[in-house]
Amino acid sequence: MLSLNRVSKSYKVGTFGGKELVAVRDVSFDVDEGEVVSLIGESGSGKTTIGKMILKLVEISRGSITCDGTDVAGIHGGAVKAYYRHVQGVFQDPFSSYNPIFKADRVFSMIRSEYFADMARSEWSDKIEAALRAVTLEPDQVLNKYPHQLSGGQLQRLLVARALLLDLKFLVADEIISMLDASTRIDVLNLLADLKSRGMGILFITHDLSLGNYISEKTVILRRGAIVEMGATEKVFGNPTHPYTKVLITSVPQLHKKWADVEAEIRARGGDDSGTCLFHQAYPPTAGPAAADAPTLVKVEDDHYVGCFDLGQGICRVA
């Protein structure tokens, strides 16, 4: 359904835009109907950027994203509106997603004025009520209030409810339960599972491994903008192959382990126990620039792929 094909994004940074920051590097994966794919990575690894490229909010630098076979970058004008009827996103930071000078439920009325202008008032309020109930919000608790009068979790769930108003086929969920407590968290996760069973595709962005493990059938591990490992969730979690993933997953039980510690641990371990780079075993490094269609991942087993074991010291040291 949604397919990323060697997508890259570089931002121009520096005083005169002279420097380039590569936020996403040669990322390819698919999300099918009724499938939840979790995109896991540390802060700054490019998760949000990938979500925004899918939503046409950030331009793609190289590669392409297709939705049901249509190139997303080629959608212009009125077709963009039609695209958003089926493809929606909920952003990471609920506080900045609302225009502070308007009431929070304006996010609903925008949808109404653009997509449901002819719908009768009573029908519309029923629709809103149903959407709010789906995210366990009481309508009179959240309607007619300003964003600063609502909690982060309420704002976050309002955004999920907003997306439900449309005829969704694909949802980019960028850390959508970061502000919810355990019980509401389960409610929203169950809602996502329900949407999935009705055929929706979901890109579940998170830095929480256990959440990703819980909800998704497919996992993509991102590090510094590139995929290090991906595949069926039980394979990635059951048989982590990349040294980075190994450290990540063995550190899951330690609840308060930070991502920075993971990086440090990997650096401390060096390459000694990471074994041979499976990627370069399969595709020996050649002199000169890599071809544009050179593979970026190697197959470990069915539905399980891994990237080069290099952890940033330049060339792959175990090649």
Add this chain to the structure above:
Amino acid sequence: MTAATGTPTKPGAAADDADKNPTPPAKRARGETLFFALRSKKFLVSATILLVLAFIAIFGPLIDSTDPVAQGGLPMRHPTLELGNWFGSTYFGDDVFSQFANGLRASFFVGFLGGGLAAVIGMGVGFVAGYRGGWLDEILNMITNIFLVIPTLAVLLVITSYLAARGVLFEAVFVGLFSWPWAARAIRAQTFSLRSREFIDLAKLSGRSGWKVILFEIAPNMSSYLFLTYILLFGGAILLAASLDFIGLGPTGGMSLGLMMYNSVTYGAALQLGIWWWFIPPGIGIIALVGALYVMNVGLDEIFNPKLRDI
């Protein structure tokens, strides 16, 4: 000038705020704005001056209906309390009060129309350049810079040599066409900082087209700033028109404050003959009008922007 762009509150702060103050911010802000407006001396004084001047401009010509350029009356009469001679008469026997009231009308007209035109162009260019960015921004920036360096006087001199009869309307449009660039730049910068905010993305995701995002998301967030910009353009247009009038490039028919001063100095030898009542009223009129607008701008800035309030 800083814009009150309404930065989102921090989570903790927002919760506290909501507890203590259940009034919605728009309502509260409106009440607060009024409260601080009535406490601001700058605002009260300038608003009073503007109201008095507007009253003279509107009702003056109705009360004293003498034709400002009839040249019928006694020349060089000192001001008296008699109707039709409140400000005395000119070297040519015109009623100075009638000239003053009609001139004030013309000034307000130039301010509204010229300032309004400049505001429309400035906002249009600023919003589009700041929102779209890229090559469109560069082209609009270039046009803005060209207008910024074009010598207004030289252009007007050329036009004057081709166009013998020029009305107040022409002057207002001309002034408007040449005073928008700084506004466009300021609004562009503001728009630029707003467009990358996440709620803009959400509006786009809701199917809103570019101009709707500008009109319904960006502009409301800088409404006080836009209002201040208009006030400054209003005053600037009046001042520019007055200086054009004073050097003899003003409207050929009708009356204006600048034209009164030009006539008094050029034809009436008012300075030499001591007809002070001829040039003092228009001089004070212009200073009061433009000065009050600028003071009001500063006052409103303090009212809109809590950081500038002296509590």
